[in-house]
Amino acid sequence: MDAYCAEIRKLEGKFYGIEYHHVVRDHNQPADQLSKIGSSRAAVPPGVFVQDLLASSIKQEKEVEEIPPAEQLVLAVPLPVADWREQFIKYLTSAEVPADKTKTECLIHRSKHYVLVDGNLMRKSAKEGILQKCITQDEE
Template sequence: MYFDGALNINGVGAGILFITPTKDKLRYVLRIHFLASNNAVEYEACLHGLHIAVELGVKRLMVYGDSTLVINQLNKDWSYSSEKMDSYCAEIRRFEGKFYGIEYHHVARDHNQIADQLSKIGSSRTAVLLGVFIQDLLVPSIKEENEVVEVPPTEQLVLVVPSPVADWREQFVKYLTSAKVPADKTETERLICQSKHYVLADGNLMRKSAKEGILQKCITQGEGVKLLLEIHSSSCSNHAALRNLVDKAF
């Protein structure tokens, strides 16, 4: 099994290649939809490769990767660099018991080109080649308490599913239908000012576009999250740039 991970401005991805004793090749692309470091992506690739190997009934496995840190940590030649890496290693150790034998070997990047190409397909969100299996990973394989994720200084699409909240449209509907305003004076002034941009059409709250005068249907926060998930994470996921993706949703 060969594995590799990749990060770029479009996203995060990983590639896995299996070569059977008869030289048949199985290729897998992982599209990762959460922020992760280079090392975490390599661990995700290795871990999911072991998942797949177990499902395929593999009992003896040679694992090859070009990440010096990951291979040396799995071979216990290096100590863990962080609690997260420790958690990944512990999760991988759980799967080792499902094999009669498993070994980890470091290879040069030149000898890991197929896995590298597969990982770049996953990170760039380009079309997947015929005969390649694909999987979307929405959450990390490990969990850490009080984990703080540092967002790199590049354009990122972070999709947060919020807890149920009150329907934000309700205050505008009440004001437009009955002129009902909040008790707080400041809130009343804000509502009156913002309401100039909204109208009711067949009972639906619509926002008027400032330039074209186009009416845009207003939806709940939950419906908005569902819409973004359908556009971004479905089986026919969107490959547009992140700003274009948001424009498409609007």
């Protein structure tokens, strides 16, 4: 679908004006019926012609990925992922916040859902007041 949108974007400059209208499915019954027939693989009703497209109707530029010579290859070693709970624990115990104002506001807002119980970070559910223990992905 992105390739078709890109083709349309290329042609926009060749017109004086262009308008896009979104047609809600409820107002486009014939297209809706055809899509249901296609997805259910039901028999095609008489008067409807089927054309199977075996190739894309637009030309896509293929991205060619070049492999660098062996002396230019770099080994990427994943860094250990920081524990996501640390920021909440620091904020709840010592009110320590990040330097970035946006991150600080986000942390303060999100921390309202968390509480420390015996040094463990727990998430409070909004309605029932149930506490859920927060764990890392390694502990799953």
